[in-house]
Amino acid sequence: MTGKLLVRLFALFGMTLTCVACYGVEYTEFNAEFGASGRVVDESGTPIEGIEARCGENRTTTDENGRFHIYGTRPWLALTDTDGEANGGDFEKRSFTFGEPGTQIELGDIELTRVNSEE
Numbered sequence: 001m002t003g004k005l006l007v008r009l010f011a012l013f014g015m016t017l018t019c020v021a022c023y024g025v026e027y028t029e030f031n032a033e034f035g036a037s038g039r040v041v042d043e044s045g046t047p048i049e050g051i052e053a054r055c056g057e058n059r060t061t062t063d064e065n066g067r068f069h070i071y072g073t074r075p076w077l078a079l080t081d082t083d084g085e086a087n088g089g090d091f092e093k094r095s096f097t098f099g100e101p102g103t104q105i106e107l108g109d110i111e112l113t114r115v116n117s118e119e
Contacts, residue, residue: 033071033072033073033101033102034055034056034071034072034073034074034075034077034098034101034102034103034104035055035069035070035071035072035103035104035105036053036055036068036069036070036077036096036098036104036105036106036107037067037068037069037070037105037106037107038067038068038106038107038108038109038110039062039065039066039067039068039108039109039110040062040066040068040079040109040110040112041066041109041110041111041112042089042091042111042112042113042114043111043113043114045109045111047062047064047065047066047067048062048066048081048091048112049061049062049063049064049065049066050062050081050082050083051066051068051079051080051081051082051091051112052078052079052080052081052082053068053070053077053078053079054070054072054077054078054080055070055071055072055074055076055077055078056072056073056074056076057072057073057074058070058071058072061082075097075098075099075101075103076095076096076097076098077095077096077098078093078094078095079093079094079095079110079112080093081093081112089114089115090114090115091112091113091114091115092112092113092114092115094110094112
């Protein structure tokens, strides 16, 4: 009885090893994430809501306090005013570059200047 059980276990183990050897194990590429957070304000220090923060393919917008927190797989961050005058003005675009993979940075207050649309 014990002999038959061992034969079946070894057969199962052997089939598993054969499948792994023939078909391999799924390869998953590691993508180091970058992260950034901060508070977007205008020239007078007032928080700006609705500014888009983009890090790689990921996007978020600043909340009513001008805060954002985002992760992505690309080493850059772009801040863009996508709603125009809805948040009190048309603001400039700013971008930042990260250092090493896995970098998490706190940018503090980021001042965006209003773009003069009357030119």
